[in-house]
Amino acid sequence: MQSNPDITKDMSFNDFKNEIINDYTIAVTSRECSLLGRREVLTGKAKFGIFGDGKEIPQLAWAKAFINGDFRSGYYRDQTFMMAIGKLTIQEFFAGLYGHNDIEADPMTAGRQMGGHFGTHSLDKNYNWKDLTKQKNSSADVSPTASQMPRLLGLAQASKIYRNVKGIDTTNFSTNGNEVAWGTIGNASTK
Ligand SMILES: Cc1ncc(C[n+]2csc(CCOP(=O)(O)OP(=O)(O)O)c2C)c(N)n1
Numbered sequence: 524m525q526s527n528p529d530i531t532k533d534m535s536f537n538d539f540k541n542e543i544i545n546d547y548t549i550a551v552t553s554r555e556c557s558l559l560g561r562r563e564v565l566t567g568k569a570k571f572g573i574f575g576d577g578k579e580i581p582q583l584a585w586a587k588a589f590i591n592g593d594f595r596s597g598y599y600r601d602q603t604f605m606m607a608i609g610k611l612t613i614q615e616f617f618a619g620l621y622g623h624n625d626i627e628a629d630p631m632t633a634g635r636q637m638g639g640h641f642g643t644h645s646l647d648k649n650y651n652w653k654d655l656t657k658q659k660n661s662s663a664d665v666s667p668t669a670s671q672m673p674r675l676l677g678l679a680q681a682s683k684i685y686r687n688v689k690g691i692d693t694t695n696f697s698t699n700g701n702e703v704a705w706g707t708i709g710n711a712s713t714k
Pocket of ligand 1: 600666667668708709710711712713
């Protein structure tokens, strides 16, 4: 997981060095997961998989700008990003790939969805809202290509409403509408 340094301030050489090594570790870990995961799928041991290899570096950069309260609405290639924000471990990645039906093992969908369908929890174990302004959020991925885009617009629109409409209780959901909705999409899906 990234250390999220304050990149607007000066950094010591040592902190910079540690950050680079940490980033490199995440990138290599994610790449190895992709290669191993693909092998598991192609040899018939896992049901289905699309992986995030090739997008490690931009996603590390994205994760540095992504702060608590922000939302992701993306697609199956966001594997490195999810690892970098601390929402996907190696073990969870493979639990998702093998369709492990325990929510503790696969916190994304408890094996209900295909691997690479990421998400974070907005409700706690008692089904009460969590404070979404204090965590990094991802809407739950669905399979149709480009379906993340209307949802991305909806998330951005919600922030706009929280900012501009007086009298709305923003508790748990918004910090004056300043949270950012981030999106990713493949080039074929833009057509
Ligand atoms: C509506 C719909 N049609 C077809 C598919 C099958 N499908 C899954 S991924 C994919 C290719 C998407 O390519 P692109 O958007 O360029 O993303 P990339 O995987 O190359 O990053 C397709 C056609 C789908 N998921 N949804």
